[in-house]
Amino acid sequence: MSSNFSRRAFIKKTSLGAAGAFIGMEALATGAAPALQLSGTPALLGGTPLMTKDNWVKWPVWIPETDEPLVLEALRSGVWSRAKLVARFEEEYARLLGAKRCLSTVNGTNALIVALNQLGVGAGDEVIVPPYTFVATIQAVLVNGAIPVFADIDPHTYQIDPVKIEEKITPRTKLILPVHILGMPADMDRIMAIAKKRNLLVLEDACQAHLAEIGGKKAGTIGHAGCFSFQTSKNLAIGEGGAIVSDDDDLMDRCFSYHNLGFPYGVAPGAVASGSVRIGGKTRMAEYQAAIGLVQLKRLEAQTRIRNENAVYLRKRLGNIPGIVPHRLYDNVTQAAYLLFAFRYQQDQFKGLSRDAFIKALSAEGVPVSSGYTPLNTQPFIRDALESKNFRSMYAGNLVAYKTYMAQNQCPQNEALCKEAVWITQNMLLGSAADMELIAGAIERIYKNADQIKKA
Template sequence: MNKKQYSRRKFISVLSASSAALTIPAVVSAGPHLKASAAKLAVSGGAPVRTQPWPHWPNMIVDDNMIANITATTKSGAWSRISNPVNGTVATFEKKYAELTGAKYCVGTGSGTQALGVCVDALNIQPGDEIITSSYTDFGTISAILAARALPIFADLDYRSYQIDPAAVAQKITPNTKAIMPVHIMGSACNMDAIMAVANKHNIPVIEDACQANFAKYKGRQLGTIGQLGCFSFQGSKQIAAGEGGAVIGNDDMLMDKVYTVQNHGTNKKGQNTTIGQKMRMNEFEGSIILSQLDKALERFEKRNENANYLSSKIKKIPGLTPQFQYEGSNSSGYYLYAFTYDKKFFNNADRQVFLKALNAEGIPASGYIKGMQHDLWATNILELGNYKKNYTKQQIKLFKDSLVLPSCDRVTETVVVISAGAILLGTKADMDDIINALEKIYNNRNSLS
């Protein structure tokens, strides 16, 4: 190699390094307190960004109104919805929730999982039938399918949004597909236009798992009202919390009558036993707790969106952190969780667990989400169950096994970071700045991560 060639190559390598330095800032300040974010990491013995405790959900929403409602229900002696089917707390909740969501009808259930299961049964889905859904979800989604002895067929995700990929759904359609069950994970919308296009092409009903998506809208429409049926959860961690509880919303008169009958152990509104159904009724205590929150639920929803938008505007400026992608037309999110993708290449190749440990040490409660994917859980044992051996063909079993290969889903599982949004996103701008400053601090000290 002559001197001229060596000099040229050396010049190019130096130029490349300089360009990389311009692309990846050595120090980032998306928040207002650069001095704090440049300090020694708390996990290494430095002072944490935040020392104040975060409010606890749902304790922070317990008020005199809620206690009075529970007390009144207790004293009434009408503890089951059938004790006061017209003016009870459950019936009143159903009317108000339908109005708030823009749906024609609402039926309360004992949980979000029950809401999904009621929909599966109302659509007469049976052993031998298939439902296409996401593996990146709470097990309740899959449980509702398995309870009917139907076969869950998993479609891979759009890595950017963590939502089910409509193109992958289209590839899974067979003559045995009886429903598509998209999951609005974190409370944000799936690509519903594309999903409905696939469903309508094949005349397949859509059950929206909107259990995390209270009040969220897509192109001006409430999630849960775009498909044939929509399901919600009021479990203790949800944005409207009653310990347990759920709801189904919809606009089809006959289908929603069937939903009511199924959740009422097969008994219709006339008291006639007309179909198979388990008792999945919401009780009056759950109704009273939910009713006490509805007046402020929309205000809290809007506050979460305001704070989440502020977080995203700052976090996207930190290299290696990418907020959950929102599809065009996603007017809002339920923000059950605030989520972003972590790319370790920008953090000294530190594993996500190392990053999370550093973030927790700074006083920010964050974690991964859904440790064991549902396709991992069922990959080995679902096929050993008698009902599945008896009711499914070799072709269906192969389709199920093929649906367990989900590279984008696996990638999301390894890289997503979530912050519980129930209470935290109801905080002040200063609270949000604590999160931003902690993330900046870790990035600016990334070379000390190990």
């Protein structure tokens, strides 16, 4: 089956939950792979690329005939602030996750800020965080006046290491903030056991982990609360948007109040007569955002299955190439989200070809990849926060002394990963089985010609 047919079938059938892109996966897995011109000249050296941008599903997926009616209805209604569609989106997303409550926000960053705030995180507190995450995770801690404490990662799963978490707990530790980074679940069983033993709160940053599962339970529903992002690149794409989920009614009532300028829970936007009961912000989701989210929700389960099946195949295939070390999942992971498919690149196995040159060569073959994150714990915004007037007034000098802080927050495993990681984006995992084989073939072509590419 051709890649183009696979994509057409996917677009047509995914809203019904069909995974049509996987016809032929079994044949590929048993060795009936398409013939690849691996011996040909690498594209970077003037050869023909193995793939083109047309191989990949365009993201975000948008089908005008099925997706636009609800959005147009929302726009034409004139009711654009939070109302019935936002409430409906929250109900459907909570039901999909198996959570009691969901509160939507304007973006995932503000979901984290609101949740941390209403979990009582503030001045004088420490929050244990991973160094391998997007900057928003750490900014949310700092905005609430708390100090992020970095616990290094597991080098195989890229997730925060529970052993390192225990080492970083102090009397000031208030909360553990695991991040299911790249859509691969953290070791929540061990993290929750640590939290219970040490009487700590757990907020899951599941912004990249829509429908990921640990032991059949959805990421974001295991800790005291969980947060999600619906930014355009995410698996549930709205453009901007976020959500908090929890089974704690009191917490969710407070979060609702905070995200609505501190008005009491249940007060509708624009109803100001009641007066505010707490400090708050204005982070409400709009109706047209919710309309986009509702139509995207219809595809999420089918897309997640496709990504996982492709990732399983690709991980096995790449594991046979010298110098390519695919990520691992914990044994209790029953489903990943795969916002990104990641592996470690070992340049010594590629005749000393640098990671940058490898990425350039692979991109030239029509497989656009990136190097991912740089270390967070060394970025200037940390120093800017610790040396700010607010932090100096909230903490004793030794707690915000930058040199001391840096010495206590070294993460060597993360630094090594940041030098070796290569990312493949989630929309590429929505391709066909043949596409996955072509990705592996492109890497093999570079491996076989690493000397010539390096010299060039």
